[in-house]
Amino acid sequence: xxxxxxxxxxxxxxxxxxxxxxxxxxxxxxxxxxxxxxxxxxxxxxxxxxxxxxxxxxxxxxxxxxxxxxxxxxxxxxxxxxxxxxxxxxxxxxxxxxxxxxxxxxxxxxxxxxxxxxxxxxxxxxxxxxxxxxxxxxxxxxxxxxxxxxxxxxxxxxxxxxxxxxxxxxxxxxxxxxxxxxxxxxxxxxxxxxxxxxxxxxxxxxxxxxxxxxxxxxxxxxxxxxxxxxxxxxxxxxxxxxxxxxxxxxxxxxxxxxxxxxxxxxxxxxxxxxxxxxxxxxxxxxxxxxxxxxxxxxxxxxxxxxxxxxxxxxxxxxxxxxxxxxxxxxxxxxxxxxxxxxxxxxxxxxxxxxxxxxxxxxxxxxxxxxxxxxxxxxxxxxxxxxxxxxxxxxxxxxxxxxxxxxxxxxxxxxxxxxxxxxxxxxxxxxxxxxxxxxxxxxxxxxxxxxxxxxxxxxxxxxxxxxxxxxxxxxxxxxxxxxxxxxxxxxxxxxxxxxxxxxxxxxxxxxxxxxxxxxxxxxxxxxxxxxxxxxxxxxxxxxxxxxxxxxxxxxxxxxxxxxxxxxxxxxxxxxxxxxxxxxxxxxxxxxxxxxxxxxxxxxxxxxxxxxxxxxxxxxxxxxxxxxxxxxxxxxxxxxxxxxxxxxxxxxxxxxxxxxxxxxxxxxxxxxxxxxxxxxxxxxxxxxxxxxxxxxxxxxxxxxxxxxxxxxxxxxxxxxxxxxxxxxxxxxxxxxxxxxxxxxxxxxxxxxxxxxxxxxxxxxxxxxxxxxxxxxxxxxxxxxxx
Amino acid sequence: xxxxxxxxxxxxxxxxxxxxxxxxxxxxxxxxxxxxxxxxxxxxxxxxxxxxxxxxxxxxxxxxxxxxxxxxxxxxxxxxxxxxxxxxxxxxxxxxxxxxxxxxxxxxxxxxxxxxxxxxxxxxxxxxxxxxxxxxxxxxxxxxxxxxxxxxxxxxxxxxxxxxxx
Numbered sequence: 001x002x003x004x005x006x007x008x009x010x011x012x013x014x015x016x017x018x019x020x021x022x023x024x025x026x027x028x029x030x031x032x033x034x035x036x037x038x039x040x041x042x043x044x045x046x047x048x049x050x051x052x053x054x055x056x057x058x059x060x061x062x063x064x065x066x067x068x069x070x071x072x073x074x075x076x077x078x079x080x081x082x083x084x085x086x087x088x089x090x091x092x093x094x095x096x097x098x099x100x101x102x103x104x105x106x107x108x109x110x111x112x113x114x115x116x117x118x119x120x121x122x123x124x125x126x127x128x129x130x131x132x133x134x135x136x137x138x139x140x141x142x143x144x145x146x147x148x149x150x151x152x153x154x155x156x157x158x159x160x161x162x163x164x165x166x167x168x169x170x171x172x173x174x175x176x177x178x179x180x181x182x183x184x185x186x187x188x189x190x191x192x193x194x195x196x197x198x199x200x201x202x203x204x205x206x207x208x209x210x211x212x213x214x215x216x217x218x219x220x221x222x223x224x225x226x227x228x229x230x231x232x233x234x235x236x237x238x239x240x241x242x243x244x245x246x247x248x249x250x251x252x253x254x255x256x257x258x259x260x261x262x263x264x265x266x267x268x269x270x271x272x273x274x275x276x277x278x279x280x281x282x283x284x285x286x287x288x289x290x291x292x293x294x295x296x297x298x299x300x301x302x303x304x305x306x307x308x309x310x311x312x313x314x315x316x317x318x319x320x321x322x323x324x325x326x327x328x329x330x331x332x333x334x335x336x337x338x339x340x341x342x343x344x345x346x347x348x349x350x351x352x353x354x355x356x357x358x359x360x361x362x363x364x365x366x367x368x369x370x371x372x373x374x375x376x377x378x379x380x381x382x383x384x385x386x387x388x389x390x391x392x393x394x395x396x397x398x399x400x401x402x403x404x405x406x407x408x409x410x411x412x413x414x415x416x417x418x419x420x421x422x423x424x425x426x427x428x429x430x431x432x433x434x435x436x437x438x439x440x441x442x443x444x445x446x447x448x449x450x451x452x453x454x455x456x457x458x459x460x461x462x463x464x465x466x467x468x469x470x471x472x473x474x475x476x477x478x479x480x481x482x483x484x485x486x487x488x489x490x491x492x493x494x495x496x497x498x499x500x501x502x503x504x505x506x507x508x509x510x511x512x513x514x515x516x517x518x519x520x521x522x523x524x525x526x527x528x529x530x531x532x533x534x535x536x537x538x539x540x541x542x543x544x545x546x547x548x549x550x551x552x553x554x555x556x557x558x559x560x561x562x563x564x565x566x567x568x569x570x571x572x573x574x575x576x577x578x579x580x581x582x583x584x585x586x587x588x589x590x591x592x593x594x595x596x597x598x599x600x601x602x603x604x605x606x607x608x609x610x611x612x613x614x615x616x617x618x619x620x621x622x623x624x625x626x627x628x629x630x631x632x633x634x635x636x637x638x639x640x641x642x643x644x645x646x647x648x649x650x651x652x653x654x655x656x657x658x659x660x661x662x663x664x665x666x667x668x669x670x671x672x673x674x675x676x677x678x679x680x681x682x683x684x685x686x687x688x689x690x691x692x693x694x695x696x697x698x699x700x701x702x703x704x705x706x707x708x709x710x711x712x713x714x715x716x717x718x719x720x721x722x723x724x725x726x727x728x729x730x731x732x733x734x735x736x737x738x739x740x741x742x743x744x745x746x747x748x749x750x751x752x753x754x755x756x757x758x759x760x761x762x763x764x765x766x767x768x769x770x771x772x773x774x775x776x777x778x779x780x781x782x783x784x
Numbered sequence: 785x786x787x788x789x790x791x792x793x794x795x796x797x798x799x800x801x802x803x804x805x806x807x808x809x810x811x812x813x814x815x816x817x818x819x820x821x822x823x824x825x826x827x828x829x830x831x832x833x834x835x836x837x838x839x840x841x842x843x844x845x846x847x848x849x850x851x852x853x854x855x856x857x858x859x860x861x862x863x864x865x866x867x868x869x870x871x872x873x874x875x876x877x878x879x880x881x882x883x884x885x886x887x888x889x890x891x892x893x894x895x896x897x898x899x900x901x902x903x904x905x906x907x908x909x910x911x912x913x914x915x916x917x918x919x920x921x922x923x924x925x926x927x928x929x930x931x932x933x934x935x936x937x938x939x940x941x942x943x944x945x946x947x948x949x950x
Binding site (some may be wrong): 267271273274282286374 | 806808812839844846852899936
């Protein structure tokens with residue numbers, strides 16, 4: 001924050017810069033506008049000045065008319081001439097006064113010091129001129145005899161002075177406008193020259209008028225003056241033409257110029273041979289009267305007026321052009337200013353929104369990202385195409401990468417923790433066998449610390465006699481094969497051999513190149529020892545079992561011989577001494593015979609049972625339907641006697657099993673079912689179920705069953721019935737009374753097949769024996 | 785033709801000089817009903833101005849250049865703006881007048897009775913000075929307009945129109 005206070009933000013700097021630019025532009029344009037404004041003011045002044053120059057032209061003209069007419073009148077000898085001219089004098093005097101007072105009034109407003117000085121002087125002279133006018137009036141009233149001979153010339157000179165001074169004012173006044181516009185000043189000068197022509201022509205006119213009025217020949221001095229004035233007027237025409245050309249008045253005023261000059265020349269040419277020729281004289285009267293001449297000559301001024309008006313119109317048009325140009329400049333500058341300011345504002349807004357704001361957003365996001373926050377650099381759609389948008393896209397991509405890297409780091413840390421905490425030795429090595437990593441498990445198992453092991457060759461832990469094995473491992477790795485759970489031996493730092501299980505996997509770099517291998521070494525010493533122990537136990541057990549079997553066999557086999565002797569002896573006694581023996585003794589001997597026989601059966605059963613446990617199963621493909629049919633055949637008498645019947649609801653499968661034993665199994669179950677059955681018709685059903693629930697063991701698959709409708713068994717005896725020599729009920733059928741080993745055999749056969757046997761029964765209704773023959777021996781599925 | 789200045793002081797020449805100048809004034813202040821394409825000043829007969837008319841050629845009046853022509857045939861006056869009839873051609877004037885009848889051509893002459901014979905402007909004498917008589921009937925007949933400035937200087941006459949004037 002303090003940084004921001006000390007150091008202006010780009011936004012602020014930009015604002016300042018654009019503000020300064022706006023100010024600069026405004027100042028420049030404002031200056032230009034001001035200049036044009038001032039110019040516009042000057043131009044309006046020019047217009048006024050042009051008007052004033054017109055008035056001054058008027059004054060000059062009116063004064064010269066008054067002067068000339070009055071001058072001629074002063075010399076007139078006859079009353080008629082005087083009276084004819086007086087009207088003209090009076091009207092021109094009124095016109096001159098009006099023009100003069102208007103022009104002088106306007107002039108004073110300009111406050112040009114030297115002009116005002118001339119003006120002041122002119123006013124004084126004009127006062128004298130006024131006095132002279134009164135004298136002229138008095139003179140006119142008087143009779144010709146009493147007239148002042150000096151007055152006409154005084155009048156002429158005084159009037160000329162007033163006219164010349166008026167022209168001076170004009171000259172001085174025009175000077176002030178040269179700076180505003182040289183052309184307008186030239187226009188004024190042009191009009192001034194017209195005034196000069198008019199003035200000198202006026203003098204000629206006056207002098208000629210005087211000579212005509214006097215009907216006198218011109219004196220040489222007068223002729224000289226006439227020529228001088230004519231020269232001045234002609235020079236005026238030449239200068240006027242030049243000025244007109246320079247100031248751009250031509251060609252617009254050319255026709256008017258030519259007309260005026262033609263008129264002037266034509267009128268004054270009338271008098272050339274009469275007055276301008278050296279020694280000019282006349283006889284009798286002049287061919288033209290003074291008033292006729294003055295009228296003709298004065299009217300030529302009309303053409304000068306027309307010319308002056310044409311020039312004035314041009315001047316006006318020109319000044320209006322200047323005015324329009326200045327106004328146009330002001331408007332254009334104002335528009336430029338507006339445009340520049342708008343551009344400044346727009347630039348600021350644009351840079352602010354499209355550059356600074358996105359950069360700020362990016363910077364904020366970057367700062368957040370540095371703090372580990374999840375951020376987005378995505379900019380609004382409109383910004384995505386520009387440079388900053390691309391930058392944001394790059395940052396966004398970086399950000400996503402960073403997220404991935406962070407996740408990877410987390411995963412790596414997790415994996416590293418697993419490796420660190422593993423009891424197994426986890427080692428990685430390069431392709432040439434240099435150890436690269438060595439976890440604490442390796443330290444513990446192999447005795448080398450990480451510092452000792454890393455950088456060494458893997459042969460460090462391989463016993464000399466197993467070095468060949470490592471070559472094989474490297475070959476397999478070279479073929480990108482993995483070695484799984486290879487049980488081998490490695491060497492501890494202290495030289496001790498350690499039984500291990502080795503898993504080796506190739507390691508690939510990002511480009512998929514095989515760059516090394518990881519080894520997981522598990523200590524299997526304990527398992528090896530346990531295995532050895534187990535082997536010992538198994539051998540001991542096998543020995544013990546064999547001894548037991550041998551004992552049972554030997555015992556039963558050896559017992560049979562004495563039993564047979566006992567039996568035989570009892571029979572011999574009976575047969576030999578039947579007559580001598582009493583009934584009880586006979587009965588006892590019969591009992592002895594029976595018991596010895598029974599004893600023999602028990603011994604035989606025992607022998608068989610011991611064989612069951614000892615002999616290998618003879619596994620073969622067995623069709624169980626055929627087995628049942630065989631049993632039926634062998635038991636046909638037995639079944640017939642007992643009204644027994646075997647049913648198979650659906651065909652039984654063919655399985656792989658020991659056929660003989662399974663036949664025995666089924667026969668035992670069938671005969672049991674028949675024996676312990678009081679029904680008139682004894683039915684045994686043999687079947688196969690895909691699956692059958694067992695109490696406490698979930699579902700059993702591929703279950704066989706043997707179901708009868710016999711007496712049933714109390715639940716409490718379910719385990720009892722499978723114990724050897726255990727009979728639950730004494731059978732009335734004493735001849736066929738068994739030894740009670742049937743179900744024991746059944747259970748044994750089932751167990752030898754890896755199966756299980758259980759039953760469900762309800763006393764008085766019947767019993768179902770379920771069994772399976774699966775386990776390792778069961779290869780082929782039912783193919784019913 | 786160079787001005788004949790030998791007798792500069794003679795009244796005739798002085799008159800010729802003045803009359804030549806006055807012709808310009810007539811051109812300036814007599815306006816034709818329709819603007820003329822060009823201004824031609826014609827002298828019918830021998831030039832009595834003794835060269836005083838010559839400077840007028842090339843000058844302009846009412847923004848048109850002036851040309852001079854000496855004509856002897858009546859038909860040649862067809863496109864003249866002004867015809868000065870020499871006094872010696874007085875006899876042919878009726879013929880010329882008939883030819884010009886209806887045409888807005890200013891006719892000027894200095895023989896006595898010109899205006900009475902249908903001429904428009906007649907130079908005469910009064911109190912030893914040049915006097916100008918203007919036949920307003922003739923002028924009006926062809927719709928020429930005479931400005932007041934000229935009217936102030938001249939004496940207006942109304943001789944009526946001669947036979948066949950229109």
